Amino acid sequence: MNKAITLEIPSQVEYLSLVRAVVASAASLDQSLGDQRIDDLRLAVSEATTNAIRAHARLDSNERITIRFGIDGDRIEVEVQDRGPGFDPETLDPAGPLTDTGRLEYEGGFGIPLMKILADEITIESADEGTTVNLVVYVSPPSEKSNN
Amino acid sequence: MNKAITLEIPSQVEYLSLVRAVVASAASLDQSLGDQRIDDLRLAVSEATTNAIRAHARLDSNERITIRFGIDGDRIEVEVQDRGPGFDPETLDPAGPLTDTGRLEYEGGFGIPLMKILADEITIESADEGTTVNLVVYVSPPSEKSNN
């Protein structure tokens, strides 16, 4: 996929709203993507960027975060790349439903589950040099989705 | 100056509105820049990007256009870089006031004059490999400007 737009931002929370503005603006270039799906993509990308900023903070890193947008006919793809410490997405322990005893003690753990629900496809590649999260939203409604 | 944000876009007019959205969003990170100055910067950057797209079109080029934003305390700097044929900004023939006889025949020629008026500083570096326009807007009101 041709990555049409590239955005690099400092690893600072102040830039999250700018990233969301770019997602909304880029997604609206595709007239056929509904507002609801733009909201979904905006939140998913915001979550991935938040995790990237946290990952850099853990290394005290000043590196920038790279976000690539690709739009083609029937899908919008957004890739969020950091140079943080990496992690193993397979071994994440889901926090369990909020109604579980003690679950309210923990304020985190919503990011990756939300991305998984909001995006039509998600892949996370992570290694010691950093993490790349790839989010895809289909432009055509789910009923018209090809099998995958 | 530290270029905090980098944006690369395809050389297509559809992306102009996205560039403007990023300018507005980046400029609003600096709470002290008034709406009027954000509008000025937004238009100046839009003009520079339009010229960059035209320059690429003249070469039938598919290269992307790079826009860099730097924000520090008292100035916002935006650089628009193309890989077009270049030009000599010194030898531009100003089109003259619109009230001149025959001036209405020509619909162009507003871009660079507007950028010059809207920005507090502008430099244009142009060579065979392309053109870089650097636009600066001061955050503090002109009366508080230091001598250049």
Add this chain to the structure above:
Amino acid sequence: MMLTLSHSTIGNWTIIHVAGEVDMATGPQLRQEIVRHVSEGNIHIVIDLQNVDFIDSTGLGILVGGVKRARSNGGDFRCSGLSGSLQEVFSLTGLDSVLLSVDLNQDPSTWEPLNE
């Protein structure tokens, strides 16, 4: 990003209502609309910019072209509904010297005449 165009009439004036951002992407649509009206003989035109909050140099050029087209056919070309930021751009470029503003709530007979 699309431009929304519609039109209405007041006396022998055609009012073209524009909504959106006028730039190199959307400008051609506006030029086409102006050319169409003039070629249909509607040579007294007001461009209503009340719902335009951004116009770039391409858009200014199209308005210059509108003034030229209307006048060279013996008509007139005006604008209305300028926001503060459009007003600034019109005055910075001197466009306000050839493109006079009118108030659509006033009768056309009260509009400032062309002094030529």
Add this chain to the structure above:
Amino acid sequence: MMLTLSHSTIGNWTIIHVAGEVDMATGPQLRQEIVRHVSEGNIHIVIDLQNVDFIDSTGLGILVGGVKRARSNGGDFRCSGLSGSLQEVFSLTGLDSVLLSVDLNQDPSTWEPLNE
């Protein structure tokens, strides 16, 4: 991007009105406001999100923390004014199962009681 916070009272409930986007940049402000109210003994809280059109996982976590803080002090923590997109996020994450919505136009005595 700033969050605007204000508060009012209805009976023994403190209503915290939030306007803006709640994310990792602005969230700490909201957490601080909630903590302050609870520490001042205002343990019945409604977070009014009518003017919030974006909330991220950090914001959801802060609301979870609010539920915990209020309840562990013998109080209660509710929300109101959810837009469609917030409602979606609340239901996708199951937050709606512990953070009940209320209608600020109805008397608090009519609000759904906690079933514990």
